[in-house]
Amino acid sequence: MAGIAGSDKPNIRQVADIAGVSHMTVSRVLNNYPNIRESTRTRVLEVIEELNYRPNSAARALASQRSRRIGVIVDSSSENGPASTLRSVELAARQAGYSVSSIALGSDVMSPQEALEHLTALGIDALCVIAPRSSSVSTLRTLAIGVPVLVIKADRDPTFLTVAVDQQQGTRLAVDHLASLGHRDVLHVAGPLDWLDARARERAFHSRARSWGIHERAIVIGDWTADFGYDFARTLTTLPDYTAMFVANDEMAFGVIHGLHENGFSVPRDISIVGFDDLAVSRHFLPPLTTVRQDFAALGERVVEALRAAVEGNEVPQRTAIPAELLVRQSTGPPRTT
Amino acid sequence: MAGIAGSDKPNIRQVADIAGVSHMTVSRVLNNYPNIRESTRTRVLEVIEELNYRPNSAARALASQRSRRIGVIVDSSSENGPASTLRSVELAARQAGYSVSSIALGSDVMSPQEALEHLTALGIDALCVIAPRSSSVSTLRTLAIGVPVLVIKADRDPTFLTVAVDQQQGTRLAVDHLASLGHRDVLHVAGPLDWLDARARERAFHSRARSWGIHERAIVIGDWTADFGYDFARTLTTLPDYTAMFVANDEMAFGVIHGLHENGFSVPRDISIVGFDDLAVSRHFLPPLTTVRQDFAALGERVVEALRAAVEGNEVPQRTAIPAELLVRQSTGPPRTT
DNA sequence: AGTTGTCGGCCTTGTTACGCT
DNA sequence: AAGCGTAACAAGGCCGACAAC
Known part of the structure; x- marks a missing residue:
């Protein structure tokens, strides 16, 4: 089309013809087989470069029964955690030569099946x-899948590979921070408890609170949204008997602070707030939010490492936990002295 | 393997054998060809159901030279706008029977090429x-691509299809809102001007400000981040001579409000702020942020519609603009009277 | 007689082109 | 002409055969 003949996409046999070898030799060069003479390899690579040849991934997938594709099912992809995780998985996958196809569950009409x-x-x-x-x-768990499956969750699992940010340790950081400020009455605003992360944080909260002798009380169960946090906080017409809240994610924490503020209470003077996630805006909230940061980039890398090992038949780390980090900002302070 | 013979994935010829037809008939049934007797079609579909047969997409792509895949290049996928757009494109694509592969530009070491x-x-x-x-x-524009290309940007383009939220109209809503509150001195905090959206908002701001007789002044050029907004606002040690800001996205607006607050100024009493995007947390910021909302879901649908039409050879809408919406909350009010 | 390097043929699964009733 | 079939083909990978050193 462009004057030069054969501007169509070259295939492996055209490369082979021009290089004066069989298509299989080209294939072996492409796949880094050992038994290729260096001069042959060079010649083939030159022709590949010259023609700008790229192997056809569909043909490759068909012949090899390997797609080099990782499927991702992501629950509530609009939440920060899942969205960040997905992006980090995509990045790590691409760097490992895999592509990613993701499907969002949740609000869509889309079941796991x-x-x-x-x-x-x-x-x-x-x-x-x-x-x-x-x-x-x-x-x-009930479905036969036929490929390695990794679930991003904190607990070990008999059926699946698992990788996760250490929710327990992250929660400990938050609780320890509040406790060392002197808080002994702390409310936990949890995420929906059918969420594994929410459950893990809730369990860890109880366990750690107990070991500090923090007054045990019923937790509040939210839905991750700022709206929920806001509505909840607006119900507090008088100062509650607790002096701090550990809120299961930053979004709800924002809503809580907003609601408290509208009710005339001040953070952290009246109540301290710790969140979880460290959104980009968290450090610019009023007040800047003390929160637990999760390293999603590392998470994605571990995920792809593990799955890749599983696919390629190497030694697979059955379970990986990534440490979380506490960022102390201005939404926490000593308990009020009334 | 599992006792029953042939627990492997069935292919089109096995379906054909069991249904007592040729594999081509099965193919025609799958692709809704017209010239198939109803009884044959039914029989084939029954066998497909029974074997739980699914056509192999790699083989299909190889034979048909069509992957039913849309590639997406996304700049700064961590920003809210791009991320939301990507998700909406993915959703719309899946509903149209396409899959999506996306690559993030920006912070990565990844050029458009x-x-x-x-x-x-x-x-x-x-x-x-x-x-x-x-x-x-x-x-x-310099690259030969060989497939239809759609760019999400506001201006018409000679080379590419375009779809976008109407930045000009959205900006008009924001400026008109400020003007009708009485503001005649407005600062625009723009995004990086090599971003098409930032540039479109900036142009629209100038044009609309002029028609209201708003005092012309140098704009401030930011980088979309809350950090920038914060740093900029901290430089304002005394009240500036403008009474409102139109900030090109909500994140920067958050930073600005944070910085103003730390300098002892109040929003909207001292300065009104309008943002752009409507993040999930924007309505829970202190004060809740007046902002311009973009309908990303509609955007994704239009994108997929247009590309699909282009791929399948139908009538293609060359350019589509989606209206934006102003959400008036509490970060805007009448100008201070000093 | 072994290794090392290369070749041709057949395989993957579906679609396109054409032809026969 | 509606309804279906056969052959060729898409672009690679696997494997046995065989030549060269």
């Missing part, structure tokens, strides 16, 4: 499940 | 470019 259908129809070598509710995990 | 390389190596039927800088668009 359907999502899995879509992905297996696409042809995936491995499956990663992000930020799942326990119900999603249960469903997946 | 490389991204395009990756995607074309994967085999895509169409390309969508999200939230691009003008430099990315220029680069792409």
Whole structure:
């Protein structure tokens, strides 16, 4: 088309013809087989460069029965955690030569089964499940999948590989921070308890609170949204008997602070607040939010490492925990002295 | 393997054998060809159901030279706008029977060329470019791509299809709001001007400000981050001679409010702030942020509609603009009277 | 007689082109 | 002409055969 003949996409045999070898030699060069003479390899690579040849991934997937694709099922992809995790998985996957196809569950009309259908129809070598509710995990447990499955969750699992940020340790950081400021009456605003992360934080909160002798009380169960936090805080018409809150994510924490403020209370003077996530805006909230940061980039890398090992038949780390980090800002202070 | 013979994935010929037809008939049933007797179609569909047969997408892509995949290049995928757009494109694509492969530009070591390389190596039927800088668009303009390309940007383009939220109209809403509150001295805090959206908002701001007789002044050019907004606001040790700011995105607006607050100024009493995006937390910021909302869901649908039409050879809408919406909250009020 | 390097043929699964009733 | 079939093809990978050193 462009004057020069053969501007169509070259295939492996054209490369072979020009290099004066068989198509299999080209294939071996491409796949780094050992038994190729150096001069042959160079010649082939030159022709590949010259023609700007790129192997056709569909043909490759068909012949090798390997798609080099990782399927990702992501629950509530609009939440910060899941979204960040997904992006980090995508990045790590690409760097490992894999592509990613993701399907969002949650608000869509999309069950785990359907999502899995879509992905297996696409042809995936491995499956990663992000930020799942326990119900999603249960469903997946009943399904025959045929490829390695990794679930991003904190607890060890008999069926799946797991990788996660250490929710327990992150929660400990938060509770220890409050306790060392002197708080002995702390409310936990949890996420929906069918979410594994929410459950893990809730359990860890109770356990750590107990060991500090923090007054045990009923927790509040939210839905991750700032709206919930706001509505809840607006119900507090008088100062409650606790002096701090450990809120399961930053968004709810924002809502809580907003609601408290509208009711005439001040953070941290009247109540201290610790969040979880460290959103980009958290340090610019009024007041800047003390929160627990999760290293999603590391998470994505561990995920891809593990799945890749599983796919390629190498030694697989059965479970990986990534440490969390506490960022102390201005939403926490000593308890009020009334 | 599992006792029953043939627990492996069935292929089209096995379906054909059991249904007593040729594999071509099965193919025709799958692709809704017209000339198939109803009874044959039913029989084939029954066998497909029974075997739980799913066509192999790699084989399909190889034979048909169509991957039913849309490649997406997304600039700064961590920003809210791009991220939301990407998710909406993914959703719309899946509903249209397409899959999506996305590559993030920006902080990564990844040029538009490389991204395009990756995607074309994967085999895509169409390309969508999200939230691009003008430099990315220029680069792409020089590249022969071979598939329909849609760029999400506000201006018409000779080379590419375009779809976008109407930045000009959205900006008008913001400026009109401030003007009708009485503001005649407004500062624009822009995004990086090599970003098409930032540039569009800046142009629209100037044009609309002029028609209201708003005092012309140098704009401030930021980088979309809350950190920038904060640093800028901290430089304002005394009240400036303007009474309102139109900030090009909510994140910077958060930073600005934070910085103003630390300098002892109050929003909106001393200065009114309008943002752009409507993040989930914007309504819970202190004060809740007046902002311009973009309908990303509609955006994704239009994108996929247009690309699909282009791929399948139907009538293509060359350019689509989606209206924006102003949300008036509490970060804006009448100008201070000093 | 072994290694090392290369070749041709057949395989993957579905679609396109054409042809026969 | 509606309804279906056969052959060729898409772009690679696997494997046995065989030549060269």
